[in-house]
Amino acid sequence: MEPPMPVNLSVKTVPDDTVQRLRRRAERHHRSLQGELMAILEDAVREPASLSPMDILKEVRGLGLATPSEAASMVREARNGR
Known part of the structure; x- marks a missing residue:
């Protein structure tokens, strides 16, 4: 079976502000757009x-x-403090 061919994606009418923020983000990460x-x-x-549950707790x-x-415990403390 042949590997899938890459697909070109296109996003149209991106607001200028969004493009500028993407360019700044790319620059911060030392990447092209x-x-x-x-x-x-x-x-x-x-x-x-x-x-793991411990990872989630951390x-x-x-x-x-x-x-x-x-x-x-917080609720109990709040009730007792009334």
Whole structure:
């Protein structure tokens, strides 16, 4: 079986402001506009990595969000403080 042929995609009538922001983003990443668009597309369709429950908990805590048990403790504390 032959490998699939690359497909050319085209996005029409992109607002100037969006194009300028894409150009600045490409420059920050040391890429051409084409390279930046390819990176954005690849990132958008990448399958999410499987995270363990501990990995998810670390991410939640890193965001400063409460886990269900922490949230329950917060609610209890708030009720007792009334």
